[in-house]
Amino acid sequence: xxxxxxxxxxxxxxxxxxxxxxxxxxxxxxxxxxxxxxxxxxxxxxxxxxxxxxxxxxxxxxxxxxxxxxxxxxxxxxxxxxxxxxxxxxxxxxxxxxxxxxxxxxxxxxxxxxxxxxxxxxxxxxxxxxxxxxxxxxxxxxxxxxxxxxxxxxxxxxxxxxxxxxxxxxxxxxxxxxxxxxxxxxxxxxxxxxxxxxxxxxxxxxxxxxxxxxxxxxxxxxxxxxxxxxxxxxxxxxxxxxxxxxxxxxxxxxxxxxxxxxxxxxxxxxxxxxxxxxxxxxxxxxxxxxxxxxxxxxxxxxxxxxxxxxxxxxxxxxxxxxxxxxxxxxxxxxxxxxxxxxxxxxxxxxxxxxxxxxxxxxxxxxxxxxxxxxxxxxxxxxxxxxxxxxxxxxxxxxxxxxxxxxxxxxxxxxxxxxxxxxxxxxxxxxxxxxxxxxxxxxxxxxxxxxxxxxxxxxxxxxxxxxxxxxxxxxxxxxxxxxxxxxxxxxxxxxxxxxxxxxxxxxxxxxxxxxxxxxxxxxxxxxxxxxxxxxxxxxxxxxxxxxxxxxxxxxxxxxxxxxxxxxxxxxxxxxxxxxxxxxxxxxxxxxxxxxxxxxxxxxxxxxxxxxxxxxxxxxxxxxxxxxxxxxxxxxxxxxxxxx
Numbered sequence: 001x002x003x004x005x006x007x008x009x010x011x012x013x014x015x016x017x018x019x020x021x022x023x024x025x026x027x028x029x030x031x032x033x034x035x036x037x038x039x040x041x042x043x044x045x046x047x048x049x050x051x052x053x054x055x056x057x058x059x060x061x062x063x064x065x066x067x068x069x070x071x072x073x074x075x076x077x078x079x080x081x082x083x084x085x086x087x088x089x090x091x092x093x094x095x096x097x098x099x100x101x102x103x104x105x106x107x108x109x110x111x112x113x114x115x116x117x118x119x120x121x122x123x124x125x126x127x128x129x130x131x132x133x134x135x136x137x138x139x140x141x142x143x144x145x146x147x148x149x150x151x152x153x154x155x156x157x158x159x160x161x162x163x164x165x166x167x168x169x170x171x172x173x174x175x176x177x178x179x180x181x182x183x184x185x186x187x188x189x190x191x192x193x194x195x196x197x198x199x200x201x202x203x204x205x206x207x208x209x210x211x212x213x214x215x216x217x218x219x220x221x222x223x224x225x226x227x228x229x230x231x232x233x234x235x236x237x238x239x240x241x242x243x244x245x246x247x248x249x250x251x252x253x254x255x256x257x258x259x260x261x262x263x264x265x266x267x268x269x270x271x272x273x274x275x276x277x278x279x280x281x282x283x284x285x286x287x288x289x290x291x292x293x294x295x296x297x298x299x300x301x302x303x304x305x306x307x308x309x310x311x312x313x314x315x316x317x318x319x320x321x322x323x324x325x326x327x328x329x330x331x332x333x334x335x336x337x338x339x340x341x342x343x344x345x346x347x348x349x350x351x352x353x354x355x356x357x358x359x360x361x362x363x364x365x366x367x368x369x370x371x372x373x374x375x376x377x378x379x380x381x382x383x384x385x386x387x388x389x390x391x392x393x394x395x396x397x398x399x400x401x402x403x404x405x406x407x408x409x410x411x412x413x414x415x416x417x418x419x420x421x422x423x424x425x426x427x428x429x430x431x432x433x434x435x436x437x438x439x440x441x442x443x444x445x446x447x448x449x450x451x452x453x454x455x456x457x458x459x460x461x462x463x464x465x466x467x468x469x470x471x472x473x474x475x476x477x478x479x480x481x482x483x484x485x486x487x488x489x490x491x492x493x494x495x496x497x498x499x500x501x502x503x504x505x506x507x508x509x510x511x512x513x514x515x516x517x518x519x520x521x522x523x524x525x526x527x528x529x530x531x532x533x534x535x536x537x538x539x540x541x542x543x544x545x546x547x548x549x550x551x552x553x554x555x556x557x558x559x560x561x562x563x564x565x566x567x568x569x570x571x572x573x574x575x576x577x578x579x580x581x582x583x584x585x586x587x588x589x590x591x592x593x594x595x596x597x598x599x600x601x602x603x604x605x606x607x608x609x610x611x612x613x614x615x616x617x618x619x620x621x622x623x624x625x626x627x628x629x630x631x632x633x634x635x636x637x638x639x640x641x642x
Contacts, residue, residue: 002028003183005176006046008056008064010035010149014075014167018055021172027180035060035149036127040067052183055175057167058148059101059127071182075167075175077104082111085146085165086119092161093143097122099133099151104165119146130154205289206270212285214238214248226268226292239288243272251276252283262293269293312412314360314373321357322506325496331358331488338486339365344438346423346483347461349490352540355461356421358488363417368457371416374409379425387430393446410443410454417457423483424464424475431476434458438482458483493538495630497531503539504530507546520550525560532605533567606634 007029009015015033022029030051034042036059043054043064053071056064061074082098082105089096098108099122112119120142122133127150134145134155145155145162155162200207200220206227209218216239219231227234229242239246243263251258251274258274272290276283318332338345339362347355356375363373381389392408410418420426426434437443438458442451460483469475493500504522512519522530535541548566549558606620613619621631 003053003180003187004051005029005179005183006043006051006054007031008039008042008046008054008060009033010039010057010060011164014057014172017167017169018172018176021169021176025173025176027176029055029176036063040064043068043072046070052186053179055179058104059124059150062101062103071179071186073175073179073182074103076171077106077165078168078171079107079111081165081168081171082108082146083115084168085163086111086115086117089144089146089163090115090117092163094118095141095143096120097137097142097145099130099137099145099147099155100124100165101148104148124151131158134158134160203289204295205291208234208239208242208288208290210239210248210286210288212248212252212283214240216242217285223290226270226290227265228268243270243288243290246272246274246288248274248286251286255283263290312372312374312416314363314369314417316357316360317364318361321354321361322503323496323499324502325498327491327496328499331490335362335488336365338362338488341486342366342368342457343485344457344483345459345486345488347459347488347490349461349463349488350492350536350538351463352538353490353492354539355463355490356419358490359417359419359459359461362459363419363457366417366457368416372413373417373419374413375419375421376409377421379422383427383430386427387433388446390430391433391443391445394448405445405447408443408445410437410456411452413454413456415455417459420458420460422462422464423460424462424466424469428474428476431479435476435479435482438479493535493542494533500531500542501527503542504546507543508550511547511550515550517550518556520553520556520558522563523557523559526558526563529560529563529567606631 005027007015007018009018009031010033012033015031018029018031022031030046030049032042032046039056039060040063043056044067046054047068047070051070053073054064054068055061055073055075057075058077061072065072086096086098086108095118097120098105101124105121105123108119108121120137120140122137122142122145124130124133130151131154134151135158137145138160143161145151145160146165147155147162148165152162152164200218203220203222206223206225207218207220208216208223211217216234216237219229219234221231223234224230227242234242239248243265245263255276255278257276258272261272261274263270263272270290270292272288274286274288277285277287318336321328321332323329323332335358345359345362347358349355359375360373363369376386376389378386388406388408390408390410392406392411394405420434433444437454437456440451441455442453444451466475466480470477470480504527508520508522530542530545537544545566549563552566553562555562609620610617617631
């Protein structure tokens with residue numbers, strides 16, 4: 001932006017010279033002729049009109065500088081200007097006096113020596129002294145005076161000869177160049193001040209600046225709102241009158257920031273940070289920033305909701321759990337009760353039984369439903385990565401650490417729920433850190449020695465035998481008892497075969513709609529085949545089979561033979577279950593008559609399992625995916641019907 005320059009010239013010739021120099025330098029300026037008192041008023045008018053800098057000379061420049069806020073650049077009186085005036089004065093008298101303000105007659109001694117003429121310096125501090133100083137000089141033998149406009153006018157009024165010290169072209173040029181530089185610096189300062197003002201005015205924090213005496217210098221709008229005091233009323237008062245207990249003197253002595261100070265002011269509770277301002281080793285004041293604790297909590301809640309919007313959200317509820325069996329309905333009722341409290345929950349069950357479905361449902365039924373649900377699979381990440389993901393890290397904690405550090409998943413789950421799936425696979429070192437979270441309700445980031453309080457509910461899940469892991473030294477016993485305050489043991493699908501019909505109906509509807517095919521159904525015989533199947537992958541495996549049936553089965557009503565064929569296609573080899581090919585299609589690849597009742601199919605499966613296990617009931621039960629007690633009960637039922 002082009003600088004606006006104002007020039008107040010004390011005499012017309014100087015105004016003309018300034019105009020010529022501006023033209024030569026390619027500059028524009030507002031030039032007015034006025035001296036002393038009149039010059040001050042002209043300068044004030046220029047300031048009101050928006051000039052960036054004012055140029056004047058001599059006593060006028062000094063008077064203007066005291067009267068306005070904009071910078072003032074004085075046209076210097078150079079030694080050459082003085083020499084020209086003294087040389088002219090020698091023609092009028094032998095004893096010469098140089099009268100004026102200090103900035104006008106500075107250097108007159110050197111001029112006197114160079115010209116080998118006696119020049120008496122007469123320094124004025126005020127224009128009111130001019131007459132008395134002139135008369136005193138005349139009494140001391142001064143015959144002619146050189147000086148500024150004010151001084152020469154006074155000598156003329158007293159009938160004393162005088163010569164005006166005129167500024168040369170070079171002095172005017174230097175003043176204009178200096179004025180441009182000053183204006184540029186001032187513009188940068190104004191821009192920085194505007195930026196700072198915007199920061200202060202729109203900062204979330206209350207910000208107060210105080211001087212070394214403890215008096216308020218700056219007071220932003222947030223400070224007004226939180227403290228209930230206007231900036232006008234606060235500025236100039238001691239900070240201890242506004243924020244009781246705040247001492248700046250001790251802060252400036254210690255020169256150490258004071259962080260996290262809590263104060264109560266009226267109805268507001270604030271947390272403040274006080275930092276000394278050190279300039280060239282000297283304490284020149286302090287900055288106090290503070291926040292309303294209530295606003296911090298509101299902002300925190302907003303951040304938590306944004307985290308939920310990014311994916312940390314539970315999608316399922318208890319209504320999504322499809323079951324008609326009594327064990328599952330009882331389990332859902334118990335889980336609903338668990339939702340009312342914040343105790344830890346350990347969910348056990350085979351893979352595919354729906355452990356996360358229960359975890360999400362508990363969260364969505366709890367008071368934490370509006371806050372994040374953060375899930376992590378403890379078996380899916382290597383130890384180092386799992387640690388940084390769970391607990392977060394500080395900047396520079398390790399090679400490749402994100403600049404500024406990272407909040408861990410436990411922090412992100414604050415006020416919500418964290419779901420630790422496959423907890424049995426968590427490394428021992430991390431188990432001890434998790435135990436601290438459960439016991440102390442605080443987390444420590446990787447690379448930090450500070451602790452962060454967290455309010456989080458922990459739900460964990462496993463398909464492993466944690467008691468066996470404890471015996472092997474692979475799982476901490478104290479952590480186990482912290483995790484299993486409340487327990488949900490989800491039964492496998494083969495133990496609740498009555499749920500299969502409801503699940504199939506739901507899954508057929510879902511996949512037919514999703515894949516855009518006509519709705520399919522299972523025949524009663526096909527349903528019996530599915531109900532007799534051991535389902536080692538549980539509901540997850542059932543979903544895959546139903547999707548496969550929807551895609552590949554031709555008829556709308558799927559029969560037992562087709563269902564059986566698709567089951568055989570899906571069955572993986574298992575270490576604890578001999579494959580059908582090795583044992584004459586004993587179980588997994590058995591074929592059944594479409595008209596056979598479920599009891600007969602079940603009986604056939606048991607017989608084949610016992611045959612494959614050479615009569616060993618424990619092995620047969622393992623092959624069928626049921627407990628030894630269940631096998632014994634089914635054998636009793638079979639015997640009683642014969």
